[in-house]
Amino acid sequence: MSNVRKILNVVDLSQIFDQYFNSNENGLVRLRNPNLKSLDHDFLYHLELGTNDHDFVKMFGDVKFICTGGTAIRMKNFINSIEPELSKKLKTKLEIWQHSSSRYSMYKVGPVLAVNHGIGVPSLQILLNELFKLMYYAKMKNPVIFRIGTCGGVGITPGTVVITNEGVDEEINPYFVQVVLGKKIHLPATLDRQLVRELKALVNSDDPYDTIIGKTMCTSDFYEGQGRLDGAFCKHTIADKMDYLAKLQEAGVVNIEMECTAFAALTYQAGIKAGICCVAMLDRFKGDQIRTSNEVRKQWELRPQDIISRYILRHL
């Protein structure tokens, strides 16, 4: 890694962060942007929430856990399913609150907030920027953020849950390439190893599926970018695809999705504890099309949600 750092000018966040983590004694989220102090009003455009129009502390100050995932319906289902257990644990009937902008939908129950991030890094990156600012303005303390998603498996049984311990890009490099003012910056796609172990420890012996830890590859395309042969275009052969998947597997990659490097890098850069937990919809060695029935897919989507629910209920 040190050679890679030198060659690619990978940002060493540990040095930059010392001042933030060390000064972060009260658990409040810190933002690495001094310009925000001079804004009289901050309008989070894509969330359609503004600091002058909404009381962020009142609305979100009690949030401890933030869950994100691709679709709004999964986020809504997650909040609906965790509400009874939360209400029971906190011994009060909790109300579900929701707010939809034209781009993102958020659902909140007690200390849990869930928001869809759409598909891919750009959509996720906008959401994370606005969520981090929301956490800051709301004075959230020690929030933990999760991505609960679906993915393609690399040599694993469909339905398996993957807890990501590191995000890698399409060239199996462990960082997220951000382009700022036309220049590439390489941010380490690092996740909290302790949180990975904690999530794994929440697996029940009678869960009817496997939960494994592994590297996750992030791509910016679902079709050719993941070696699929069934997109509108195909410039490669099945042999090229299989070679690529084998190379990924050899490097420890167990699944492929479209957000992990940015999720890991940006949460790490913000100093916010973060975890990624996804269910594999197919084994890419065996095919490209997702042919599992709608009903089975919906059952599988609950699996990573269950693990995150267990984490939340244990940490209340």
Added chain:
Amino acid sequence: MSNVRKILNVVDLSQIFDQYFNSNENGLVRLRNPNLKSLDHDFLYHLELGTNDHDFVKMFGDVKFICTGGTAIRMKNFINSIEPELSKKLKTKLEIWQHSSSRYSMYKVGPVLAVNHGIGVPSLQILLNELFKLMYYAKMKNPVIFRIGTCGGVGITPGTVVITNEGVDEEINPYFVQVVLGKKIHLPATLDRQLVRELKALVNSDDPYDTIIGKTMCTSDFYEGQGRLDGAFCKHTIADKMDYLAKLQEAGVVNIEMECTAFAALTYQAGIKAGICCVAMLDRFKGDQIRTSNEVRKQWELRPQDIISRYILRHL
């Protein structure tokens, strides 16, 4: 460009395409993927439509114009607003049909189909792959596709409409970088110049806003990637931002959004006529926050829709 082509191995699509354009006498959409012929059933996963479950020819065979844009609500409003004029022109009361998957929403009225593409290239790229396959299976003839969007202006008056004549990336290169099996491929972000002129000719002298033609820069981030100073992070100064915007302006860039290079490159690669028409929500030289009222933003969003509506009504 020829030097750039050599250095970066830019794909020369004109050679590849000859066989497709030339053999395309009946106007049917051709797909550049021979593997699809061996699929007994093609499930367009993100649209939640399958060739065995849906009669694509019956559902979409009459579509001539496809409009895409970031949000579902804008697509719905577009279809609602064009319906009366279409019904009048075609002398029949047209019904609006809609289909929502958990990720995309489509609306159809007569020969016009509108679908939201979400935010950013990955989300757009999935939609285009599945739309191109849908066009092929539906046996659409000579479809034209548009992106109707919002953008940030570079030295132009807020509310101005921009017709894109070329997409450029963050380094002002006129191509889209696609990563296939870990290797970078550079696809030209070319748009139909004739269509650009046709769209410009549809501007009315009494339109209460300017419509201009220019280059559009595509970024993968809304905040730091566009030089904004108001994201959760900021690693640059206001002087860096202004220098970058000036450099863009000097190169002919008049607006910034998050999809144009992929939209141009993939439609060009598919041999489908395509245009991009966006309204600028602010002038980035003068600020980063979008402070225009919700009501004014909604009015402005109608402007590119109006131009595309005029095109559709003229070409029926």
